[in-house]
Amino acid sequence: MYQIIVLLPLAGFLVAGLFGNAIGAKEAEYITSAFLVVAAALSWFAFVTFGFGNGETLRVTLLTWIQSGGLDISWSLRIDRLTLVMLVVVNTVSALVHIYSIGYMHHDPHRPRFFAYLSLFTFAMLMLVTSNNLVQMFFGWEGVGLASYLLIGFWYKKPSANAAAMKAFIVNRVGDFGFILGIFGIYVLFGSVNLDTIFAGAADLMAQMGGEGAEAAAATGAPVLSFAGYSLGMGAALTTVCLLLFMGAMGKSAQLGLHTWLPDAMEGPTPVSALIHAATMVTAGVFLVARMSPLFELSHTALTVVTFVGATTAIFAATVGLVQNDIKRVIAYSTCSQLGYMFVALGVGAYSVAIFHLFTHAFFKALLFLGAGSVIHAVSDEQDMRRMGGLRKHIPKTYWMMVIGTLALTGFPYTAGYFSKDAVIEAAFVGHNSFAMYGWALTVLAALLTSFYSWRLIFMTFHGKPRASADVMHHIHESPPVMLVPLYVLAIGALLAGIVFADSFIDGGYDAFWRSALFTGPENHVLHDMHEIPFAIVFLPTVMMALGFALAWLFYIRFPEQPRRLAERHRGLYQFLLNKWYFDELYNFLFVRPAIALGRMLWKTGDGRIIDGLGPDGVSARVLGVTNHVVRLQTGYLYHYAFAMLIGVAALVTWMMLGGVN
Template sequence: MHPILFIVFLPLAAALIAGLGGPWIGKTAAKLITTGALFAGALLSWPIFFEYIAGNGQPMVVPVLDWIHSGTMTVDWALRVDSLTAVMLVVVTTVSSLVHLYSWGYMEEDPGQARFFAYLSLFSFAMLMLVTADSLIQMFFGWEGVGLASYLLIGFWYYKPSANAAALKAFVVNRVGDFGFSLGIFGTFLVFGTVSIPAILGAAPGMAGSTIGFAGMRVDTMTLLCLLLFVGAMGKSAQLPLHTWLPDAMEGPTPVSALIHAATMVTAGVFMVCRLSPMFEAAPIAMNVVTWVGAITCIFAATIGCAQNDIKRVIAYSTCSQLGYMFFAAGVGAYGAAMFHLFTHAFFKALLFLGAGSVIHAMHHEQDMRYYGALRKEIPITFWVMVIGTLAITGVGLPGLGFAGFWSKDAIIESAWASGSVAGTMAFWLGVLAALLTSFYSWRLIFLTFYGDARWAASEHIQHALHREHDDPGEEHGDSAHDPRPVPTGTGGYHPHESPLTILVPIALLALGALAAGQLFHNIFVDAERAPEFWRQSIAFSQHLAHAAHEAPLWVKLSPTIVMLIGLWIAWNNYIRRPGAADAFVGYFPGVYRFVANKWYFDELYDVIFVRPALWLGRLFWRGGDEGTIDRFGPHGFAYAVGIGNRIAYRFQSGYLYSYALVMLLGLIGAASWAIWWAQ
């Protein structure tokens, strides 16, 4: 039996056991079963990955069962294993298993732990189904599965109205993208007569230049299909303008943010574009659209990240921006670079999210960075792993030696320049500017959180914790009066404590990935000589583009490092050297700050364009149609007519025999008159 069957179906079995049997087996058993299933999957995934690196792995399809046979459409449930699948297996199982372990400490006091771990495992199963799909229908099954799981996890704390609203928002916005994705699948079946991914990719080059009827027009077949499929990717991967759900999804527990909205689910769109890369190669216009959308999202999200104060929202907009890098890499044809950044991003972004969760845990669930400061000595392990994650995302490194982001993000920027297209050149410049902003907001997060004066006393969460400790010295953080360390000014007497090992061990392991993933694997992903042997046609790898990127001018190669240092200097100058400089800038440019801090007013714009008209129509049909017409002339009208009839009939119920005889006589006269008239 192939290991892929265990990798995919162990999380499903664990989710069913923990979800349905949680009340009987208890939370500890539920956590052991779900976490063990994911660690087993990770242990089985890495050997498959290394087998493809060594050149011994062969593409294969592992059948599961016959699924759909309807007319000319035949869909067998089968698991496809190739180099692209191997990469995604490592990403999904590794991050998922560490998030499961992290959740042991983070969710320790939550009463719904069995349900939470069941949801996590269900998500992992759906994501694994997506990345092993051998047909578009199976991919759509996994696609919708992660959508369902994300809805359940974002709204896990269902008693919070904000969590319910965020879950609904994610669900609705993703339905918009999924509608486009489903239309793309329908169109692909119409054109190719199959939903088998290998068959479609084999026939895609032959469809270049053909046309199809759509909305009363003749349009390029492959352009239409790829754009419809890309709409699905925009929704799932939070690209402009379907990005608004991602920051609100931070209402879920922090492990959810790390698993779904940093490392796995949001990368499903990038994976789909790379998996279907031969289709996109046959649609140059669609590739240009992908490039522009990715580049604009990259810079757009980076600007917003600079003005956020919630530590998780800064990282959420960073995710949106980094996904933009991946998409414009795919748009210029650098699919290997896109997958490389997906791979490294999974490690350092999950590290940043889980590190932020450790900070939030230490600060008694305070998420506003304005109430942090001076934490590097209080939680030193969390501080150092967050610094490693920041060095990785900002791309710190030297030729031949660097953190993960140095290799993958620079490969994307060099590929965009090497593409030579107008869209690629614009993506290059926007990517470089986004790298500057990424450095600024990432180091701003570090400086506000770990440096400067302690600002804890102003936090309502901290004050609430102090009151609890005063009332009950046995609380989680203990009585700070008995802490031997001196109390810094501005703390209100509160001492943050380092997180437990169940939190620190996962982020330490992710830190190793942020340190070494780029250094170890950049050759197999993007090198012009070695990468084709690794990918083996699982993506449309361009050796010409890889050569051109390697031969890019020195200033192109140095530009990400230069702007990274500029961003670091700006953050240091505004938050360490001159702490009041940031407030002064806001005072000089209040309009710019409000525009960026309010996320370019996209939520307000959508509220005016979509939400309010929808509510107005709903009220119109409810009050005018449902109540005013259907109910009035339907059930309510009939009830009213029956009541009137009853009152009229009541008047004839006098109780006198002659009255009843008169009515009967009048009835007989009427019936006889009608019979005579009818006979004549």
Template sequence: MYAAIVFLPLLGFLIAGPFGWKIGNRPSEIITTSLLFVSAALSWVVFAHVALGSGEGSVSLLTNWFTSGAVKVDWSLRVDSLTAVMLVVVTTVSSLVHLYSIGYMHDDPSRPRFFSYLSLFTFAMLTLVTADNLVQLFFGWEGVGLASYLLIGFWYEKPSANAAAIKAFVVNRVGDFGFALGIFLVFVLTGSIGFEQIFAAAPGLAYTTVHVFGGDFDALTITCLLLFMGAMGKSAQFLLHTWLPDAMEGPTPVSALIHAATMVTAGVFMVARLSPLFEQAPAALTFVTIIGGTTALFAATIGLVQNDIKRVIAYSTCSQLGYMFVALGVGGYSIGIFHLFTHAFFKALLFLGAGSVIVAMHHEQDMRNMGGLWRKIPFTFAMMTIGTLALTGFPYTAGYFSKDAIIEAAFASHQKGAFYGFLMTTIAAGLTSFYSWRLVFLTFFGKPAWGGAAEHAAVDHSPVSDLHAAGSHAAPADAHGHDAHEHDSHQHDAHGHGGHELRPHESPVVMLIPLFVLAIGALVAGGVFAHAFIGEGAAEFWKGALFLGPDNHILEEREEIPHFIAQIPTILMAVGFLAALYVYILAPGTAARLAALAPAVYAFLLNKWYFDELYDFLFVRPAFRLGRIFWKEGDGAIIDRLGPDGVAARVVDMTGRVVKLQSGYIYQYAFAMLVGVAAVITWFVIGGVR
């Protein structure tokens, strides 16, 4: 059964990929989607047996992958409670995304290729979460990176999609370089890449040092920092986050899959899986907490001013991943995984809901061109409202149980950096509520800015256009059509900007069913599973899948914090809602006035803290300059000039001179012969004298 869960998506990829053109669009959709639903059903069976039931974790050996000297790497499936949680998250969201894509991608001519990529992505993630050694985990790690490149750049006719795919691939390679070094160092320290052997050796490495970077450092601290570098790239943490917003160039189902259940959660899973190592490296955990807290606040501030509906949700994902790492950093591994679990439901719901809005608006993504949609697409509005309630932590929704638990754990922890994490996540809670309700109000309420009401300019709902010109290099490109199909461009122009009346419509049922299922999870997943994940039943639920040191009592300590501290996130959630209600509903135009009061701050946030421009200045342009030097000066001026081009030029010069001897005059040839005969006689005379 375990093998079926992992390899059924691969089977779908192998059918729809090479043979999709032959079997057709609809069979490709049905086959891949059906296989994913079977995998999801089996995953829930495993979850019920291993995590919720009396079943124990197990390792199933499939085959020997390769042997190199003393290194023997097996392909095994490690299934414990942590794996079971990830299996249901990955397969459930992926199967619903497959189903949703049948409607969303209905008009795309390359549907078999799209569904094969989705299945490949799912297979890579499943190999990652079932890995029993670091090499197998790295295989899945790189597999999701490859599949994300293919999916983000799916509409390869668009230069922006190609650029976004390359950006995601390159930025992740930076993090993966550190991750690979961390794996190498683990092997050097333990002599193994198998989890059982590594975990057994971890306590004995607590106070050992390793000579790296010209000095002696704590071995496990350096190891965990290098491993976490990989998590920073894959999970889009501060400094290595720049790829994630640009990943919105892919189709909306891709955004839901990448940002809700698969690629971005890989880093969170990896840190939780390697908790026996991180528990022995408190300095590394402090760094994890600081990076997570910084990411939570940083991404939330940017989400305040974004106008593309998908980018707002993308920065929300980045911020929520920061929450998860704060939980991991203070030792609350189960809390971080719990938020990963609940986050998958409401974030997938929000992304797929945004896709339903985009379809309704004929592939318009700028919220300033929306408004008043709640009457036109009431079901989508209701589903996105549920997702927003869960994201902001409304009482008794999924996010209320998991996100608030992270803030409580950060306050209760005595580790260095924990209070910083508490402050950052607490402030981010208020900002999350504001930008989440801003999205709802701009999209579904206010004056319609579409169709016959298009004369109601976006200035009524968001900061004035001259501030955009002053503040954002990316704003013009972000305004329209990130997700527009190539073949839909004329339709978009006709409905959105050509003067014809745009008529928003509800999405087909095949797109609405996944929204309904995810909405149920967003409402009840927190309350149903809180006891098992982070409550009194946690020890029985996890069954040792997450390692806690003898001094780690974070689950108990968070229950003992002052009552008013526990209420702060809920209070800030309400404050954020009321602020958004006032700014965008009760007093339209307030946002423009606020932006005009602080144009530099607005431009700073709209330009995402200028990280793209900074990296372009520090890394991209110097790399291009260095490349041109090697190309023009090294390759062109030196190698080619002295090598192939130089030799060819000399041959041409020589033949040009020699050909002049072929004049066609007999007397010149006779003269040359006499000179030759004289030279030969002279040589024999001189040689004879000797």
């Protein structure tokens, strides 16, 4: 069954990619979508039967891949509770995106190629989450990067789409460099890249250190790893390896510093945005840290860094989302912020809380993105919310789906986000690392900002007076059922996923559900401590949610001129947020422009003047110069040739007379 789940998307990619034009666009759409629906159904079946059963971790070997000396890497599937959660998330969202795309991409002439890319993306993600060794995981990791490049740049005739695709590809390579260095380091430390061997070695180290973490052994012991010219003991080596792995996670999950590709990825079709931002590529980094929790538990320093970066990303993206006007970019920055929440939970050791938020977030964020696509479809591909307004009566079904997604995102009581996002905040409050309270304070503030910008989107898009042109308003229409049905399914998940699965993920059923899929050290009591915090702390995120709603209502319904006045009064701050803290401008100054200048110098001076100038171009120029002079002797006049012969005879005689012959 698990082989079928993983290979069905690959089969869909091959059918649509190789034979799509031959069998027709509709057939390619239906075949790839059917394969994903079957894979999603089997994933749910496995999740319910195996995940809530008594089964232990399964290992399904498909084939032998690499054997070199002591290195033995097989293509094998690791099936445990963490894998099953990811299978459900990836295949469910991907299947719904496939179905939704049948309607959304109806007029596109290249539909077979689009659906082939979608299936390839899904297969690469499944390879990543089912891997039983780090090399296979890296293969899926890079496959996701390649497929995202193809999908973001799907409309390749748009320069902005090409630029966004290249940006995503290049920025992710920065993080991937850290990931592959981390894999090398793990192989040096444990002599293997197989997860079972790594986890067994980590457990032995934890026992030796008495549960105090890697830093307890940092000052003692012989060096075990050389990195950047430094010889590191076991403690420092483990911290270094964890930070390198986290560097890879930062790239994929768009954490602060390596986040700049994420908003630009909105240049791809809206279904791509839902697939990348909700359930697949951006969650890969969260999955990586959770999967490698046995190593991160050995390094308090690495977990502290994860907490700091996650909290800073959460507040950064939330502030930027306040002023964005592109409906998809608002949701994109929301994704970036929510990923920061997940890393805060990971950083304080609440791994199951992070995965729980990943699980619920997939439903309501996919719902919001596909709902935004339905809005864009209705208003003739317009994405600027300033040119919308008053759409509630024209597309009521889309409106209510967007409202449900917003309620879940902002943490309205008993929706999915209420259980998972509030759990992240509570975990940060009881965390013990140096930045746990920093994480708690910023996630609480981010909850207020999240509510504000989410309801701002709803009010600007669906309420108030219509701001679109008369022609656009005349053609506004509700999306077809093939686009609305996926919204209904995701809305069910956004409403019920929290209340149904909270017990298994983070409450009393934790031990029975997770078993050994997630590792926590003997001193990690975060989940227990979460249930003993004061009620005021538990209730605070709900207060922030309500306050954000009230402020958005005042600004965009009651006093709609106030946002413009406030922006004019605080022009500098508004521009700072509108320009996304000037990260793109800073990177352009530090990296892009110097790289272009260096490339131009190597091209013009190095290649053009030196290599070509002294090499092929220089030689050919000299030959041409000589031949141009020689050819002038070929005049065609007999007396010129006779004169030249006489000159030659005179020169020969002179040479013989003056010493040519003894």
